[in-house]
Amino acid sequence: MRYAEVSVNSPAAQRRTFSYAIPSGLDVREGQAVLVPFGERVLQGIVLELTPVPAVEDTREILDVIESEPILTLSHLSLVRWISDYYLSPLFDAVALELPPGFERKAITFVNVTQPNPDVASLTDDQRLAIDIVSGQGRVELKKLEKALGKKKASAVVSQLVRQGLLTRSYELGPVRVKPKTEPYVSLTDDSVDASKLSVKQAALVDFLRERAAPVSWAEAQNKTGCSKAIADALIKRGLVTFEEVEVRREPISYDNITPSHPLSLTADQQSALESIKSGLQPAAGKNTSSDVFLLHGVTGSGKTEIYLQALAEAVKLGKKGIVLVPEIALTPQTIERFAARFPSRVAVLHSRLSLGEQYDEWHRIRKGEFDVVIGSRSAIFAPQPDLGLIIIDEEHEWTYKQDNSPHYHARHVAIKLAELTGATVVLGSATPDVETFYKAQNGDYKLLELPQRVVPSVGAALPQVEVVDMREELKAGNRSVFSRSLSQAINEAVAAQEQVILFLNRRGGATFIQCRRCGFVLRCRRCEVPLAHHIVGDVLTCHQCGYRAPVPQACPSCSSRQLKFLGIGTQKLEQEARYTFPRARQMRWDSDVTAGKSSHEAILRRFRNKEAEILIGTQMVAKGHDIPSVTLVGVVNADTSLNLPDFRAGERTFQLLCQVAGRAGRGPSGGRVVIQTFSPENYAIRAAAQHDYASFYEKEIAYRRQLHNPPFTRLARLVYVHTNDAICQSEAERVKKMLIEESDARGIGGIGIIGPAPAFIHRLRGRFRWQLILRGSELSAFLSPITFAQGWTVDIDPMALVQ
Ligand code: ADP
Ligand code: ZN
Ligand code: ZN
Numbered sequence: 001m002r003y004a005e006v007s008v009n010s011p012a013a014q015r016r017t018f019s020y021a022i023p024s025g026l027d028v029r030e031g032q033a034v035l036v037p038f039g040e041r042v043l044q045g046i047v048l049e050l051t052p053v054p055a056v057e058d059t060r061e062i063l064d065v066i067e068s069e070p071i072l073t074l075s076h077l078s079l080v081r082w083i084s085d086y087y088l089s090p091l092f093d094a095v096a097l098e099l100p101p102g103f104e105r106k107a108i109t110f111v112n113v114t115q116p117n118p119d120v121a122s123l124t125d126d127q128r129l130a131i132d133i134v135s136g137q138g139r140v141e142l143k144k145l146e147k148a149l150g151k152k153k154a155s156a157v158v159s160q161l162v163r164q165g166l167l168t169r170s171y172e173l174g175p176v177r178v179k180p181k182t183e184p185y186v187s188l189t190d191d192s193v194d195a196s197k198l199s200v201k202q203a204a205l206v207d208f209l210r211e212r213a214a215p216v217s218w219a220e221a222q223n224k225t226g227c228s229k230a231i232a233d234a235l236i237k238r239g240l241v242t243f244e245e246v247e248v249r250r251e252p253i254s255y256d257n258i259t260p261s262h263p264l265s266l267t268a269d270q271q272s273a274l275e276s277i278k279s280g281l282q283p284a285a286g287k288n289t290s291s292d293v294f295l296l297h298g299v300t301g302s303g304k305t306e307i308y309l310q311a312l313a314e315a316v317k318l319g320k321k322g323i324v325l326v327p328e329i330a331l332t333p334q335t336i337e338r339f340a341a342r343f344p345s346r347v348a349v350l351h352s353r354l355s356l357g358e359q360y361d362e363w364h365r366i367r368k369g370e371f372d373v374v375i376g377s378r379s380a381i382f383a384p385q386p387d388l389g390l391i392i393i394d395e396e397h398e399w400t401y402k403q404d405n406s407p408h409y410h411a412r413h414v415a416i417k418l419a420e421l422t423g424a425t426v427v428l429g430s431a432t433p434d435v436e437t438f439y440k441a442q443n444g445d446y447k448l449l450e451l452p453q454r455v456v457p458s459v460g461a462a463l464p465q466v467e468v469v470d471m472r473e474e475l476k477a478g479n480r481s482v483f484s485r486s487l488s489q490a491i492n493e494a495v496a497a498q499e500q501v502i503l504f505l506n507r508r509g510g511a512t513f514i515q516c517r518r519c520g521f522v523l524r525c526r527r528c529e530v531p532l533a534h535h536i537v538g539d540v541l542t543c544h545q546c547g548y549r550a551p552v553p554q555a556c557p558s559c560s561s562r563q564l565k566f567l568g569i570g571t572q573k574l575e576q577e578a579r580y581t582f583p584r585a586r587q588m589r590w591d592s593d594v595t596a597g598k599s600s601h602e603a604i605l606r607r608f609r610n611k612e613a614e615i616l617i618g619t620q621m622v623a624k625g626h627d628i629p630s631v632t633l634v635g636v637v638n639a640d641t642s643l644n645l646p647d648f649r650a651g652e653r654t655f656q657l658l659c660q661v662a663g664r665a666g667r668g669p670s671g672g673r674v675v676i677q678t679f680s681p682e683n684y685a686i687r688a689a690a691q692h693d694y695a696s697f698y699e700k701e702i703a704y705r706r707q708l709h710n711p712p713f714t715r716l717a718r719l720v721y722v723h724t725n726d727a728i729c730q731s732e733a734e735r736v737k738k739m740l741i742e743e744s745d746a747r748g749i750g751g752i753g754i755i756g757p758a759p760a761f762i763h764r765l766r767g768r769f770r771w772q773l774i775l776r777g778s779e780l781s782a783f784l785s786p787i788t789f790a791q792g793w794t795v796d797i798d799p800m801a802l803v804q
Contacts, residue, residue, distance in 0.1 A: 001021055001022070002021075002022045002028075002050060002051075002052065003019050003020065003021055003022065003050070003051045003052070003053065003054040003059065004019070004020050004022055004028055004034070004047045004049070004050055004051070004062060005017040005018070005019060005047070005048050005049040005050075005051060005055065006018050006019075006020050006034060006036055006045040006046065006047055006048065006062070007045055007046050007048050007080070007091040007092050007095045008036060008038050008043050008044075008045040008092065009043050009044045009045060009092050009095075009096075009104065010038055010041075010043055010092070011090065013090065013091060013092055014090050014091070015084050015085075015088070015089075015090060015091050016091065017048055017049070017055075017091065018036070018038070018045075019051075019054035019055045019056050019059050020034075020036050020054075020059055020060060020061060020062045021054070021059045021060070021061045021062070022050075022061070022062055023061045023062065026062060026064070026065065027065070027068075028047060028050070028062060028065060029047065029050070029070050030047055030048065030049060030050055030070060030072075030074060030077060031046065031047065031070030031071055031072035031073060031074065031076070031077055032046070032047045032065055032066075032067070032069075032070045032071065033045070033046055033065065033066035033067055033071050033099075033103070034046070034047055034062050034063070034064065034065050034066060035062070035063040035064045035065075035066060035107055035171055035173070036060070036062055036063060037060050037061075037063060040155070041107070042063060042107035042109060042171045043107065044066065044103075044104065044105065044107070044173070045092075046071065046072060046092075046095050046099075047070075048077055048080070048081070048091075049077075063171055064171065066173065071098075071099065071100070071103075072095075072098055073384075075418065075421040075422050076098050076382075076384075078421050079098075079414070079417060079418055079421060080094045080095050080097075080098060081094075082417055083097070083407050083409055083414065084407070085781060085785065086413075086781050086797060087406075087407040087408050087409055087781070087797050088781060088784055088785060088795050088797060089406045089407030089408070089409075090406065093406050093407050094407050097379065097382045097407070097409075098382045098384070100360065100363045100364065100367075100384075101356050101359035101360045101363055102356055102359075102360050105173045105174045105175075106173070106174045107171045107172070107173055107174070108141060108142075108143075108171065108172050108173070108174055109141070109142040109169055109170075109171055110139050110140065110141055110142065110169065110170045110171065110172065111130075111134050111139065111140055111141075111142055111145060111158055111167050111168075111169060112134070112138065112139040112167065112168045112169075112170055113131070113134050113135050113138060113139070113166070113167060114165060114166055114167065114168055115166070116135075118131060118135075118166050126149060126153060126157050127157055127160060127161060129148065129149065130145055130148075130149065130154070130157045130158065130161060130167075131161070131166065131167075133145060133148060134167060139170075142154065142155075142158065142169075145157070145158065181247070181248055181357050181361070182245040182246060182247050182248065183217055183218070183219065183245070183246060183248045184217070184218040184243050184244070184245060184246075185215040185216060185217055185218060185243070185244055185245070185246040186209065186215065186216055186217075186218045186221050186232060186241055186242070186243055187209060187214070187215035187216065187241065187242060187244070188206065188209040188210055188240065188241055189239060189240060189241060189242050190239070190240055191209075191210050193206060193240050195207060198235075199231075201225075201226070201227055201228075201231050202227075202231055202234060202235055204225045204226070204227065205221065205225050205227045205231060205232065205235065205241070206235070206240065206241075208221060208224060208225045209221070209241065215244065215246065217246075217248070218232070218243065258337055258340050258341050258344070259341060260341055260342075260344050261338070261341040261342050263306075263309070263310055263313065263342075264303075264306055266303070266306065266307075266310070267303065267453070267455060267459055269298075269302075269450070269451050269452065269453060270303050270306065270307055270451065270455075272449075273296060273307055273449040273450075273451060274307050274310055274311060274314075276294065276447060276449055277294055277307070277311045277314075277425065277427060277449075278311070278314050280292035280294065280425040280447075281311070281314055281315055281318060281320070281389060281390065281425050282318075283318070283423075291416075291419040291420050291422075291423055291424055291425060291426065292425050292426070292447060293416055293419070293425075293426040293427075293428065293440075293445070293446040293447070294425070294426065294427045294428065294446065294447045294448075294449055295396075295428045295429075295430075295433055295437055295438065295440075295441040295446045295447070295448050295449065296427055296428065296429040296430075296449045296451065297429075297430060297431070297433055297438070297441075297448065297449065297450050297451070297694070298429070298431060298450065298451025298452070299431050299451070299452070299453075299454060299463060299663070299692065300431045300454075300659075300660070300663030301454045301455060301456040301461075301663065301667060302431075302451035302452070302453060302454055302455060303451060303455040304394070304429045304451065305335070305338060305394070307427075307429075307451075308324065308392045308394070308427065308429065309338070309339070309342045311390060311392070311427060312324075312342075312343070312372065312373055312390060312392070313342070313343075315389040315390040315425075316343075316372045318389060319387065319389075320387050320388065320389020320390065320424075321369070321371070321372055321373070321374075321385050321386065321387050321388060321389060321390075322372065322373050322374070322385075322388070322389060322390040322391065322392065323373075323374045323375075323376075323380060323381060323383055323385055323388065323390075323391050323392070323415075324339065324373060324374070324375040324376075324380075324391075324392045324394065325375075325376065325377065325378065325380055325381060325391070325392065325393045325394065325401070325411055325415070326375065326376070326377060326394050326395070327377065327394070327395050327398035327400045327401065327624070328377060328398075328400055328624065329349070329351040329375070329376060329377045332624055332626070333601070333602050333605075334626065334627060335375075335394070336349060336375060339373055339375050343372050343373050346371055346372040346373060347371060347372070347373045347374075347375060348362045348365065348366050348370075348371040348373070348374045348375070348383070349362065349374075349375055349376060350362055350363070350366075350374060350375075350376035350377075350379070350380040350383055351376045351377045351379075351380065363383070363384065366383050366384055366385055367384040367386070369386045369387070371385070377400065378400060378401050378402075378403060378411045379411075381411045381414050381415050381418065382414075388418070388422045388424045389424050389425065390424060390425050390426075390427070391415045391418065391419055391424055391425070391426045391427070392426075392427045392429065393411065393412055393415060393426070393427070393428050393429065394429050394430075395429070395430055396412055396428035396429060396430045396433065396434060396437060397430045397432055397433055397434040397437070397656055399800045399801070402798075402799075402800045404796075406794070408794075408795075408796045408797060408798075408799075410798060410800075412428065412437075413798070428446070431659055431660070431663065431694075432655060432656040432659045432660070432694060433694075434652075435652055435698060435701050435702060435705065435712070436711055436712040438698055439702060439712045440712070456627075456667050461666075462671075463662075463666070463692045464634070464662060464665040464666035464671070464672035464673050464674050465672075465673045465674070466662055466673070466674040466675075466676060466689070466690040466691070466692070467486060467673070467674070467675050467676070467690075468676045468678060468681045468686060468687070468690045469484040469486050469487065469675060469676065469677045469678070469681075470678070470679075470681045471484065471677050471678060471679050472679055481577070481581065482569055482574060482577050482637060483577070483578075483581055483635075484675070484677050486675055487635045487675045487677060488581065490633050490635070490673065490675055491582055491585070491615070491633065491635065492582065494614075494632055494633040495582060495584060495585045495614050495615075497632075497670075498614075499614075499630055499631070499632040499633065499670060500608070500611070500613075500614055500615075500616070500628065500630045500631045500632070500633075501585075501614060501615045501616070501631070501632075501633045501634070501635065502615075502616050502618070502622050502631055502633070502634045502635070502661070502664050502665070503574065503578065503615060503616070503617045503618075503634075503635045503637055504618065504619075504620075504622055504623060504634065504635065504636050504637065504661045505569070505570065505571050505574050505617070505618075505619065505636075505637040505638060505641075506619055506620060506638075506641045506642060506657070507533075507568070507569070507570040507571065507619070507638075507641060508533070508535075508544065508570050508571055508572070508591050508592065508593055508619060509533035509534060509535045509536075509542065509544075509570035509571070509572055509573070509593075510533070510534045510535055510536040510566065510569075510570055510572045510573040510576075511533065511534040511566035511567055511568055511569070511570070511573060512531070512533050512567070512568030512569065512570050513531035513532070513533065513567055513568050514531070514532065514534060514541070514552075514564055514565065514566055514567070515564070515565050515567055516556035516558065516559060516561055516563065516564055516565070517561065517563035517564070517565050518556065518559055518561035518563055519556060519558050519559040519561065521556050521557065521558040521559065523541065523553070523557070523564075525543035525545065525546060525548050526548075526767075527543070527546055527548060527764070527765070527766050527767040528543055528545040528546050528548075528762065528764055528765050528766060528767075529763060529764040530543060530544065530545050530762065532548075532550065533568075533570060534552065534566055535572060535593070536572040536573065536576065537572060537593065539551075539552060540552070545762060545765055545766075546765065546766045552564075569637075569638075571589055571591045571593075571617055571618060571619060572589070572593075574617050574637060575587055575589050575617050578615055578617060582615065585613075585614040585615050586612065586613040586614055586615070587613055587614075587615045587616075587617060588604065588607065588608055588612070588613040588615070588616050588617070589616075589617045589618060590604045590605075590608075590616060590617070590618035590619075590621050590622055591618055591619040591621065592619070592621075595621075601621070605626060608628065609628055611630070620657070622661070622664065623657060623660045623661040623664065624660070626664065627667055628664070628667065628668075629667050629668025629669070630668055630670075631664055631665055631666075631667065631668070631672065632665060632666060632668070632670050632671065632672045632673065633665060633672065633673055633674070633675070634661055634662060634664050634665040634672070634673075634674045634675075635674075635675045635677070636658060636661055636662075636674070636675065636676040636677060636678075637677055638677060638678070639654065639658060639676050639677065639678040639680075639686055640678055640679055640680060642654045642657060643678075643680060643683060643685065643686070645761075646761065646802075647801060647802045648704075648705070648708065648710045648802070649800070649801070649802075651683070651684065651685040651701060651704075652685070652701060654683075654685045654686065654689070655685040655686075655688060655689050655697050655701075658676060658685070658686065658689035658690075659689050659692065659694075661674075662674040662676075662689065662692070676689070676690060684696075684697065684700045684701075685697060685701075688700070709753075709776065711798075714753075714776045714777065714778065715776070715777060715778060715779075715780050715797075715798060716774060716775065716776055716780075716798065716799060716802075717774070717775040717777075717780045717784065717795060717796065717797050717798075717799070718772060718773075718774055718775075718795075718796040718799035718802060719736070719772060719773040719774075719775065719789075719793060719794070719795050719796075720760055720770055720771070720772045720793070720794050720796070721733050721736070721770070721771050721772070721792050721793050722765075722768045722769065722770050722792050723768060723769055723792055724767065724768050724769065725769070726764075726769040729769040729770070729771045730757060730759075730771055732771075732790070732792070733756065733757030733771040733772070733773060734757055736757075736773065736789070736793070737754055737756065737757055737773055739787075740752075740754060740773075740775070740787075741754065743783075743787060744783065747783075749777075749779075749783055751777055751778065752775060752776065752777040752780075752783060753775070753776035753777065754773055754774070754775055754776075755773070755774040755775075755776070756771070756772055756773040756774055757771045757772065757773050758771065758772060759771055759772075760772045761802070774802065780797060781797055784797075
């Protein structure tokens with residue numbers, strides 16, 4: 001007998017596998033999807049390991065395999081284990097990351113009769129009824145018996161009859177939620193038909209089909225001939241054409257407007273970076289198990305993407321394939337196009353905004369090895385790309401690479417782990433590397449490749465000039481507008497010169513809070529306690545945490561004064577102000593209030609590119625890697641929004657954002673300038689960003705990190721407990737803190753620091769209170785691993801943000 005350790009799709013399974021016996025005749029391999037009995041139910045599971053002995057004495061048997069081929073490779077099985085161990089996530093949560101879209105299905109139990117006319121004389125009434133129902137059809141769903149007998153009784157009766165050998169159970173998976181997509185195709189049944197006997201439109205369709213010979217998609221036929229369905233129906237009636245459903249591939253990339261591109265000849269810096277990566281890709285002797293990680297540090301517009309493209313081409317030449325991660329794929333259609341243009345029809349796209357059907361198709365084609373490159377957001381790291389040789393993570397510092405629900409994985413960390421397992425090479429690219437990444441590069445853990453020069457608009461072109469405006473001085477000078485005198489003048493000049501302007505403000509809505517002038521009361525969300533923002537569109541108050549909406553009250557709910565003051569400024573208000581201040585310029589706004597739906601990011605970007613507006617106002621979206629040559633001015637309306645958060649990464653975050661926004665200016669021949677408005681012009685992150693000086697930012701930042709004992713000098717874990725009662729929430733957090741201290745003493749583990757408990761930054765969310773503990777230490781996963789946390793706790797290893 002052989003046994004399998006199976007990760008079962010049940011929340012009860014947590015981080016464990018379960019032992020099952022493999023019945024003879026069933027071919028079960030590691031990585032295979034199977035059906036297993038679990039308590040009273042039948043569940044899906046994945047075989048993680050085959051063993052000669054089970055972990056427990058009493059095992060049940062695997063019922064069936066779901067697909068004949070294993071779904072996970074051995075490397076991916078190791079990756080699953082690592083994710084569950086490191087991020088302390090339920091094992092099947094980690095498995096689920098690797099499964100094809102639509103894989104998770106419920107098993108349906110069937111009951112079958114074993115003999116045609118069983119002797120029912122000795123049976124009870126219920127048993128006889130059950131036999132009757134099943135005998136009628138030979139096999140029925142257990143549900144049917146449950147309807148007749150009640151759930152409990154049905155289960156007992158079936159068990160009795162199974163023991164007596166009169167019935168058997170069998171299992172099948174419920175229907176697949178995604179099916180291959182089909183489209184109607186039309187073809188000619190009789191091509192000798194005399195078109196002169198038909199109406200003009202009928203003849204047009206017949207002629208078109210005759211020319212094409214093979215079946216044609218009805219959509220295309222309709223498009224090319226202008227025929228309606230009625231015309232086709234008339235031809236069907238006469239037996240001249242037929243329709244059939246043909247399976248089609250859902251194609252997330254449209255190649256219609258993409259012209260193939262060729263490798264550019266590289267600058268000296270690019271060339272030497274590429275050579276290093278190439279040598280990393282070589283399957284040198286003894287290199288099977290070690291993998292290289294490169295950090296490609298280059299300012300925006302220094303030609304990093306061109307290096308990715310040529311490195312991928314090299315990998316393909318060596319018979320390997322690649323995965324490319326980008327932070328938010330829906331925001332960067334241009335990036336997909338550049339990859340698609342270099343590898344026509346060899347690029348797959350994976351991201352959560354695709355329909356389930358599109359994801360399903362792409363996943364299966366990737367597994368068959370049909371693509372050289374898979375490009376996608378965070379979860380694309382789990383693409384079943386065979387022969388993986390190169391993983392590229394663009395904008396590696398971006399926070400979207402960290403998943404904020406279980407498993408709380410970071411795609412960069414997973415990528416490096418996966419590369420270790422497969423021998424692939426990793427390239428991390430950024431203009432503003434994560435301080436932890438850069439530290440590793442300085443230490444020699446990663447290989448540092450620098451591209452200090454811009455290649456656009458020309459090699460060695462200067463980065464845009466940045467002016468930092470002290471808003472305190474503006475106030476002193478009597479300017480109460482959101483636009484400093486400097487920014488106003490710059491906007492006027494740019495508009496007059498028919499150039500384009502981007503204004504960045506990291507807040508949505510109109511006023512960001514509403515306060516009573518008389519008593520100081522601030523309107524807050526009842527469920528989250530955060531101030532309600534006013535949205536000019538719709539004249540409504542909105543909670544940015546939970547989406548709660550309410551009308552604007554006539555008077556202060558606390559003192560009934562009618563003097564409510566609208567304070568703070570979001571993008572909607574900024575738009576209003578800009579319209580008023582710059583009446584000659586047309587405006588467009590780009591934030592998540594305007595983008596709903598798959599293509600509206602693209603639509604906005606296209607309209608701006610087509611110069612339908614002079615000023616684009618937006619949140620972080622405007623900062624991403626767009627390349628709009630006619631943008632000569634970028635204004636940062638308030639650089640302080642991210643600076644003042646109580647998080648040790650606030651400085652880093654601000655620096656990254658400012659550099660990224662500034663990088664949007666001056667990508668065309670007319671050069672560019674940036675105006676940053678702030679109340680803290682002396683802040684190191686703002687000063688370094690204004691100088692485009694990563695090195696000086698890093699020196700300061702790493703010194704602070706060392707001094708305050710923050711990552712990379714330690715690791716963090718964030719433990720949050722939620723409860724509807726604040727006092728219970730606090731005392732549970734205190735209890736757990738005590739328990740953790742006792743645990744570290746008992747196990748003799750030193751060097752673990754615990755901060756808190758303290759109310760989380762968002763103390764109340766959707767009606768529930770939140771308290772947190774922050775742990776510091778080097779081996780936090782190992783320390784926390786054996787501890788069971790009560791329901792209501794979440795554990796986030798290596799949290800990105802402490803203020804959530
Ligand atoms: P990054 O990814 O570092 O922001 P890109 O790769 O997007 O930079 O390069 C910016 C622009 O410069 C792109 O339009 C790209 O086609 C062009 N480019 C890159 N490398 C070269 C080169 N060696 N010669 C000419 N143009 C280049
Ligand atoms: Zn009041
Ligand atoms: Zn709320």
